[in-house]
Amino acid sequence: MTPPTAGEPTHSKASASRAFTTFAGKVAKWAGHPLAFALGSATVVGWAVSGPFFGYSETWQLVINTGTTIVTFLMVFLIQNSQNRDGAAIQAKLDELIRASAAQNRYIGIENLTEEELDELRRRCETRAQAERLDNAREAADEAEARARDRAKAAAERVG
Structure with missing residues:
Protein backbone atom coordinates (compact mmCIF):
# COMPACT_ATOMS: atom_id res chain seq x y z
CA MET A 1 0.00 0.00 0.00
CA THR A 2 1.49 3.35 -1.01
CA PRO A 3 1.35 6.33 1.32
CA PRO A 4 -0.92 9.22 0.26
CA THR A 5 0.73 11.90 -1.83
CA ALA A 6 0.67 15.58 -0.92
CA GLY A 7 -2.84 16.98 -1.21
CA GLU A 8 -4.42 13.50 -1.24
CA PRO A 9 -6.72 12.97 1.75
CA THR A 10 -6.01 10.05 4.04
CA HIS A 11 -8.79 7.69 5.06
CA SER A 12 -9.00 9.19 8.54
CA LYS A 13 -9.14 12.72 7.12
CA ALA A 14 -11.87 11.70 4.71
CA SER A 15 -13.92 10.02 7.42
CA ALA A 16 -13.45 13.00 9.76
CA SER A 17 -14.51 15.30 6.94
CA ARG A 18 -17.53 13.11 6.20
CA ALA A 19 -18.47 13.09 9.91
CA PHE A 20 -18.19 16.88 10.15
CA THR A 21 -20.16 17.31 6.93
CA THR A 22 -22.94 15.10 8.27
CA PHE A 23 -22.92 16.89 11.62
CA ALA A 24 -22.87 20.37 10.07
CA GLY A 25 -25.68 19.48 7.67
CA LYS A 26 -27.89 18.13 10.46
CA VAL A 27 -27.24 21.12 12.74
CA ALA A 28 -27.87 23.62 9.94
CA LYS A 29 -31.09 21.85 9.00
CA TRP A 30 -32.22 21.69 12.62
CA ALA A 31 -31.31 25.35 13.23
CA GLY A 32 -33.68 26.35 10.44
CA HIS A 33 -36.56 24.37 11.92
CA PRO A 34 -39.41 26.28 13.67
CA LEU A 35 -38.81 24.20 16.81
CA ALA A 36 -35.27 25.61 17.06
CA PHE A 37 -36.67 29.15 16.86
CA ALA A 38 -39.27 28.30 19.51
CA LEU A 39 -36.57 26.84 21.78
CA GLY A 40 -34.40 29.95 21.35
CA SER A 41 -37.36 32.21 22.03
CA ALA A 42 -38.34 30.22 25.11
CA THR A 43 -34.76 30.48 26.40
CA VAL A 44 -34.78 34.27 26.02
CA VAL A 45 -38.20 34.54 27.68
CA GLY A 46 -37.04 32.28 30.52
CA TRP A 47 -33.94 34.39 30.97
CA ALA A 48 -35.96 37.62 30.97
CA VAL A 49 -38.49 36.25 33.47
CA SER A 50 -35.65 35.20 35.77
CA GLY A 51 -34.31 38.77 35.84
CA PRO A 52 -36.16 39.88 39.01
CA PHE A 53 -35.11 36.68 40.82
CA PHE A 54 -31.44 37.48 40.13
CA GLY A 55 -31.91 41.21 40.68
CA TYR A 56 -30.97 41.96 37.05
CA SER A 57 -27.36 41.44 38.10
CA GLU A 58 -24.36 41.66 35.84
CA THR A 59 -23.96 37.89 36.10
CA TRP A 60 -27.57 37.46 34.94
CA GLN A 61 -26.83 39.66 31.90
CA LEU A 62 -23.51 37.92 31.29
CA VAL A 63 -25.25 34.53 31.06
CA ILE A 64 -27.37 35.50 28.05
CA ASN A 65 -24.59 37.50 26.42
CA THR A 66 -22.09 34.67 26.71
CA GLY A 67 -24.57 32.00 25.66
CA THR A 68 -25.75 33.84 22.57
CA THR A 69 -22.21 34.77 21.58
CA ILE A 70 -21.00 31.17 21.79
CA VAL A 71 -24.00 29.80 19.89
CA THR A 72 -23.71 32.49 17.20
CA PHE A 73 -19.95 31.96 16.84
CA LEU A 74 -20.30 28.22 16.33
CA MET A 75 -23.37 28.46 14.10
CA VAL A 76 -21.58 30.81 11.70
CA PHE A 77 -19.03 28.09 10.93
CA LEU A 78 -21.58 25.31 10.65
CA ILE A 79 -23.90 27.27 8.40
CA GLN A 80 -21.01 28.54 6.27
CA ASN A 81 -19.86 24.96 5.79
CA SER A 82 -23.33 23.94 4.63
CA GLN A 83 -23.58 26.97 2.34
CA ASN A 84 -20.16 26.25 0.81
CA ARG A 85 -21.11 22.64 0.08
CA ASP A 86 -24.52 23.62 -1.30
CA GLY A 87 -22.94 26.29 -3.51
CA ALA A 88 -20.29 23.89 -4.79
CA ALA A 89 -22.91 21.22 -5.52
CA ILE A 98 -23.83 23.64 -19.54
CA ARG A 99 -21.40 20.94 -20.66
CA ALA A 100 -24.17 18.55 -21.72
CA SER A 101 -26.36 21.16 -23.44
CA ALA A 102 -26.04 23.44 -26.40
CA ALA A 103 -24.93 26.22 -24.05
CA GLN A 104 -21.46 27.65 -24.37
CA ASN A 105 -18.86 25.68 -22.41
CA ARG A 106 -16.83 28.83 -21.86
CA TYR A 107 -19.16 29.67 -18.95
CA ILE A 108 -17.96 26.67 -16.96
CA GLY A 109 -15.77 27.89 -14.09
CA ILE A 110 -16.76 31.56 -14.26
CA GLU A 111 -17.35 31.55 -10.51
CA ASN A 112 -13.58 31.99 -10.20
CA LEU A 113 -13.57 35.32 -12.09
CA THR A 114 -13.12 38.63 -10.31
CA GLU A 115 -16.13 40.80 -9.54
CA GLU A 116 -15.17 43.16 -12.37
CA GLU A 117 -14.84 40.29 -14.86
CA LEU A 118 -18.24 38.93 -13.80
CA ASP A 119 -19.80 42.39 -14.18
CA GLU A 120 -18.38 42.67 -17.71
CA LEU A 121 -19.64 39.18 -18.59
CA ARG A 122 -23.08 40.04 -17.18
CA ARG A 123 -23.16 43.24 -19.28
CA ARG A 124 -22.24 41.29 -22.43
CA CYS A 125 -24.95 38.71 -21.73
CA GLU A 126 -27.54 41.45 -21.17
CA THR A 127 -26.51 43.15 -24.42
CA ARG A 128 -26.86 39.86 -26.33
CA ALA A 129 -30.24 39.21 -24.69
CA GLN A 130 -31.47 42.68 -25.66
CA ALA A 131 -30.28 42.18 -29.24
CA GLU A 132 -32.01 38.79 -29.34
CA ARG A 133 -35.27 40.31 -28.04
CA LEU A 134 -35.03 43.02 -30.69
CA ASP A 135 -34.41 40.40 -33.41
CA ASN A 136 -37.39 38.39 -32.15
CA ALA A 137 -39.59 41.51 -32.20
CA ARG A 138 -38.47 42.30 -35.76
CA GLU A 139 -39.17 38.73 -36.87
CA ALA A 140 -42.62 38.86 -35.26
CA ALA A 141 -43.36 42.18 -36.99
CA ASP A 142 -42.18 40.79 -40.34
CA GLU A 143 -44.35 37.70 -39.90
CA ALA A 144 -47.37 39.83 -38.94
CA GLU A 145 -46.80 42.03 -41.98
CA ALA A 146 -46.54 38.99 -44.27
CA ARG A 147 -49.76 37.51 -42.82
CA ALA A 148 -51.54 40.85 -43.30
CA ARG A 149 -50.32 41.03 -46.92
CA ASP A 150 -51.49 37.46 -47.56
CA ARG A 151 -54.92 38.21 -46.08
CA ALA A 152 -55.21 41.44 -48.09
CA LYS A 153 -54.22 39.56 -51.27
CA ALA A 154 -56.73 36.79 -50.55
CA ALA A 155 -59.46 39.37 -49.86
CA ALA A 156 -58.63 41.23 -53.09
CA GLU A 157 -58.82 37.98 -55.08
CA ARG A 158 -62.25 37.17 -53.57
CA VAL A 159 -63.55 40.65 -54.42
CA GLY A 160 -62.04 40.99 -57.84
Missing part, protein backbone atom coordinates in the same frame (compact mmCIF):
# COMPACT_ATOMS: atom_id res chain seq x y z
CA ILE A 90 -25.12 23.68 -7.39
CA GLN A 91 -22.13 24.95 -9.34
CA ALA A 92 -21.16 21.40 -10.31
CA LYS A 93 -24.72 20.71 -11.45
CA LEU A 94 -24.84 23.91 -13.51
CA ASP A 95 -21.45 23.14 -15.05
CA GLU A 96 -22.70 19.68 -16.05
CA LEU A 97 -25.89 21.13 -17.55
Whole structure:
Protein backbone atom coordinates (compact mmCIF):
# COMPACT_ATOMS: atom_id res chain seq x y z
CA MET A 1 0.00 0.00 0.00
CA THR A 2 1.49 3.35 -1.01
CA PRO A 3 1.35 6.33 1.32
CA PRO A 4 -0.92 9.22 0.26
CA THR A 5 0.73 11.90 -1.83
CA ALA A 6 0.67 15.58 -0.92
CA GLY A 7 -2.84 16.98 -1.21
CA GLU A 8 -4.42 13.50 -1.24
CA PRO A 9 -6.72 12.97 1.75
CA THR A 10 -6.01 10.05 4.04
CA HIS A 11 -8.79 7.69 5.06
CA SER A 12 -9.00 9.19 8.54
CA LYS A 13 -9.14 12.72 7.12
CA ALA A 14 -11.87 11.70 4.71
CA SER A 15 -13.92 10.02 7.42
CA ALA A 16 -13.45 13.00 9.76
CA SER A 17 -14.51 15.30 6.94
CA ARG A 18 -17.53 13.11 6.20
CA ALA A 19 -18.47 13.09 9.91
CA PHE A 20 -18.19 16.88 10.15
CA THR A 21 -20.16 17.31 6.93
CA THR A 22 -22.94 15.10 8.27
CA PHE A 23 -22.92 16.89 11.62
CA ALA A 24 -22.87 20.37 10.07
CA GLY A 25 -25.68 19.48 7.67
CA LYS A 26 -27.89 18.13 10.46
CA VAL A 27 -27.24 21.12 12.74
CA ALA A 28 -27.87 23.62 9.94
CA LYS A 29 -31.09 21.85 9.00
CA TRP A 30 -32.22 21.69 12.62
CA ALA A 31 -31.31 25.35 13.23
CA GLY A 32 -33.68 26.35 10.44
CA HIS A 33 -36.56 24.37 11.92
CA PRO A 34 -39.41 26.28 13.67
CA LEU A 35 -38.81 24.20 16.81
CA ALA A 36 -35.27 25.61 17.06
CA PHE A 37 -36.67 29.15 16.86
CA ALA A 38 -39.27 28.30 19.51
CA LEU A 39 -36.57 26.84 21.78
CA GLY A 40 -34.40 29.95 21.35
CA SER A 41 -37.36 32.21 22.03
CA ALA A 42 -38.34 30.22 25.11
CA THR A 43 -34.76 30.48 26.40
CA VAL A 44 -34.78 34.27 26.02
CA VAL A 45 -38.20 34.54 27.68
CA GLY A 46 -37.04 32.28 30.52
CA TRP A 47 -33.94 34.39 30.97
CA ALA A 48 -35.96 37.62 30.97
CA VAL A 49 -38.49 36.25 33.47
CA SER A 50 -35.65 35.20 35.77
CA GLY A 51 -34.31 38.77 35.84
CA PRO A 52 -36.16 39.88 39.01
CA PHE A 53 -35.11 36.68 40.82
CA PHE A 54 -31.44 37.48 40.13
CA GLY A 55 -31.91 41.21 40.68
CA TYR A 56 -30.97 41.96 37.05
CA SER A 57 -27.36 41.44 38.10
CA GLU A 58 -24.36 41.66 35.84
CA THR A 59 -23.96 37.89 36.10
CA TRP A 60 -27.57 37.46 34.94
CA GLN A 61 -26.83 39.66 31.90
CA LEU A 62 -23.51 37.92 31.29
CA VAL A 63 -25.25 34.53 31.06
CA ILE A 64 -27.37 35.50 28.05
CA ASN A 65 -24.59 37.50 26.42
CA THR A 66 -22.09 34.67 26.71
CA GLY A 67 -24.57 32.00 25.66
CA THR A 68 -25.75 33.84 22.57
CA THR A 69 -22.21 34.77 21.58
CA ILE A 70 -21.00 31.17 21.79
CA VAL A 71 -24.00 29.80 19.89
CA THR A 72 -23.71 32.49 17.20
CA PHE A 73 -19.95 31.96 16.84
CA LEU A 74 -20.30 28.22 16.33
CA MET A 75 -23.37 28.46 14.10
CA VAL A 76 -21.58 30.81 11.70
CA PHE A 77 -19.03 28.09 10.93
CA LEU A 78 -21.58 25.31 10.65
CA ILE A 79 -23.90 27.27 8.40
CA GLN A 80 -21.01 28.54 6.27
CA ASN A 81 -19.86 24.96 5.79
CA SER A 82 -23.33 23.94 4.63
CA GLN A 83 -23.58 26.97 2.34
CA ASN A 84 -20.16 26.25 0.81
CA ARG A 85 -21.11 22.64 0.08
CA ASP A 86 -24.52 23.62 -1.30
CA GLY A 87 -22.94 26.29 -3.51
CA ALA A 88 -20.29 23.89 -4.79
CA ALA A 89 -22.91 21.22 -5.52
CA ILE A 90 -25.12 23.68 -7.39
CA GLN A 91 -22.13 24.95 -9.34
CA ALA A 92 -21.16 21.40 -10.31
CA LYS A 93 -24.72 20.71 -11.45
CA LEU A 94 -24.84 23.91 -13.51
CA ASP A 95 -21.45 23.14 -15.05
CA GLU A 96 -22.70 19.68 -16.05
CA LEU A 97 -25.89 21.13 -17.55
CA ILE A 98 -23.83 23.64 -19.54
CA ARG A 99 -21.40 20.94 -20.66
CA ALA A 100 -24.17 18.55 -21.72
CA SER A 101 -26.36 21.16 -23.44
CA ALA A 102 -26.04 23.44 -26.40
CA ALA A 103 -24.93 26.22 -24.05
CA GLN A 104 -21.46 27.65 -24.37
CA ASN A 105 -18.86 25.68 -22.41
CA ARG A 106 -16.83 28.83 -21.86
CA TYR A 107 -19.16 29.67 -18.95
CA ILE A 108 -17.96 26.67 -16.96
CA GLY A 109 -15.77 27.89 -14.09
CA ILE A 110 -16.76 31.56 -14.26
CA GLU A 111 -17.35 31.55 -10.51
CA ASN A 112 -13.58 31.99 -10.20
CA LEU A 113 -13.57 35.32 -12.09
CA THR A 114 -13.12 38.63 -10.31
CA GLU A 115 -16.13 40.80 -9.54
CA GLU A 116 -15.17 43.16 -12.37
CA GLU A 117 -14.84 40.29 -14.86
CA LEU A 118 -18.24 38.93 -13.80
CA ASP A 119 -19.80 42.39 -14.18
CA GLU A 120 -18.38 42.67 -17.71
CA LEU A 121 -19.64 39.18 -18.59
CA ARG A 122 -23.08 40.04 -17.18
CA ARG A 123 -23.16 43.24 -19.28
CA ARG A 124 -22.24 41.29 -22.43
CA CYS A 125 -24.95 38.71 -21.73
CA GLU A 126 -27.54 41.45 -21.17
CA THR A 127 -26.51 43.15 -24.42
CA ARG A 128 -26.86 39.86 -26.33
CA ALA A 129 -30.24 39.21 -24.69
CA GLN A 130 -31.47 42.68 -25.66
CA ALA A 131 -30.28 42.18 -29.24
CA GLU A 132 -32.01 38.79 -29.34
CA ARG A 133 -35.27 40.31 -28.04
CA LEU A 134 -35.03 43.02 -30.69
CA ASP A 135 -34.41 40.40 -33.41
CA ASN A 136 -37.39 38.39 -32.15
CA ALA A 137 -39.59 41.51 -32.20
CA ARG A 138 -38.47 42.30 -35.76
CA GLU A 139 -39.17 38.73 -36.87
CA ALA A 140 -42.62 38.86 -35.26
CA ALA A 141 -43.36 42.18 -36.99
CA ASP A 142 -42.18 40.79 -40.34
CA GLU A 143 -44.35 37.70 -39.90
CA ALA A 144 -47.37 39.83 -38.94
CA GLU A 145 -46.80 42.03 -41.98
CA ALA A 146 -46.54 38.99 -44.27
CA ARG A 147 -49.76 37.51 -42.82
CA ALA A 148 -51.54 40.85 -43.30
CA ARG A 149 -50.32 41.03 -46.92
CA ASP A 150 -51.49 37.46 -47.56
CA ARG A 151 -54.92 38.21 -46.08
CA ALA A 152 -55.21 41.44 -48.09
CA LYS A 153 -54.22 39.56 -51.27
CA ALA A 154 -56.73 36.79 -50.55
CA ALA A 155 -59.46 39.37 -49.86
CA ALA A 156 -58.63 41.23 -53.09
CA GLU A 157 -58.82 37.98 -55.08
CA ARG A 158 -62.25 37.17 -53.57
CA VAL A 159 -63.55 40.65 -54.42
CA GLY A 160 -62.04 40.99 -57.84
